[in-house]
Amino acid sequence: MSNDDPNKTAGDVPWQSPVQPVELGPDSEIQFHCHKGVACFNACCRSIDITITPYDILRLKRRLALDAREFVARYTTPYAMDYHNMPGLKLNTKPGTTECVFLTEEGCGVYDDRLAACRYYALGSMGVRKKESAGVEDIYFLVKEDHCLGHEEPRSLTVAQYRREQGIEKYDEMNREWRDIILKKRSSGPTVGAPSERSLQLFDMCSYDVDSFRDFIETPGFTEIFALEEAERSRLLADDEELLKFAFRFLKQVLFGEMSIPVREDAREKRVAKRKELRAKMTARGGD
Ligand code: SF4
Numbered sequence: 001m002s003n004d005d006p007n008k009t010a011g012d013v014p015w016q017s018p019v020q021p022v023e024l025g026p027d028s029e030i031q032f033h034c035h036k037g038v039a040c041f042n043a044c045c046r047s048i049d050i051t052i053t054p055y056d057i058l059r060l061k062r063r064l065a066l067d068a069r070e071f072v073a074r075y076t077t078p079y080a081m082d083y084h085n086m087p088g089l090k091l092n093t094k095p096g097t098t099e100c101v102f103l104t105e106e107g108c109g110v111y112d113d114r115l116a117a118c119r120y121y122a123l124g125s126m127g128v129r130k131k132e133s134a135g136v137e138d139i140y141f142l143v144k145e146d147h148c149l150g151h152e153e154p155r156s157l158t159v160a161q162y163r164r165e166q167g168i169e170k171y172d173e174m175n176r177e178w179r180d181i182i183l184k185k186r187s188s189g190p191t192v193g194a195p196s197e198r199s200l201q202l203f204d205m206c207s208y209d210v211d212s213f214r215d216f217i218e219t220p221g222f223t224e225i226f227a228l229e230e231a232e233r234s235r236l237l238a239d240d241e242e243l244l245k246f247a248f249r250f251l252k253q254v255l256f257g258e259m260s261i262p263v264r265e266d267a268r269e270k271r272v273a274k275r276k277e278l279r280a281k282m283t284a285r286g287g288d
C-alpha cells in the first residue's frame, strides 16, 4: 500500500502504475469491498510506502499516549518531499521487512486511528490547481494492485459513500490547508529560490510537532510579535485540533504573507531595535 505524495500532480502518474487513468469525482461509482473475509486480508499492509500527514500524527499520538516528538522518533522516517528538501515523514516498517509497524496477527493494531492513506486505499486522491480557478480541486483515482481482491467483491458505491464509510472526510478537513501549503510551495517553482533553513524548520514543527508548536506560541518571541486574545490563546492551548489549524494559518502567514493572525503594531519597531542592539554589541566585541 502506498499513498500519493501530497505534492504530486496528475502528470506524475507513471505509465505502468496501478493507478487507473480515469479521473473520478464524488458521484462516480466504484466496485470495491475490503473486509475480513477476503483472501488477501492485510496483504496491503505487508508492503507499505506511506507518507504521514499532520492529522495522522495527532490521532496516533493521542491513541498511543505519546507526545508528537516521541511518536515521530519511534514510528517515522524523514525524507525530502521535493527538490527544496521540504521535510516529509514515512511510516516505519517492522525491522528488515516492508510490513507496517502497526500490523498485528489480528489485523491493524490502530484501526480506529489508521492513517489517511489506509482509509483512502484503494482510492488515490490528488489536489490539483486548475488554471481556470484559484482554489484546489480534489480528484480521485482507483488504484488496482494485483494482490488486492477487494475489486472483485460484488459491491458498488460512490466515491462520496466510500469516503464517508472510511471516515476520510475528517482527515481531509484537517489536512486541507497543509496540502494547500505544499502545493503553493511547489507551484512557486525553483525560480523563486530555495526556502530558508528557518522556514523549513517552521514547516517541520507546524506539520509534525504540534506539542513544540504549543510551546512556541507561549514564548516571549511569539507574543512580542503576534497579538492573540487571551481567550483565543487558551482555546488553542487546550485543543490539539484547533492548534494544528492555527499552525497552518501561521505557516501561510510566514511563508506567503497571507495575514490572518493579528500582528502587534510595535512589533516591527521592536525587531529593528533588537537587531540594532545586537549589531552594536557585535561591533563593540569586534573592537575589544
Ligand atoms: S496503519 Fe493499519 S491499516 Fe494502515 S498499513 Fe498499518 S496496519 Fe495497515
Ligand code: SF4
Pocket: 033, 034, 035, 038, 040, 041, 042, 043, 044, 045, 121, 122, 147, 148, 149, 150, 151
Ligand atoms: S481487499 Fe485490498 S485493501 Fe482489503 S485487505 Fe485485501 S489487499 Fe488490502
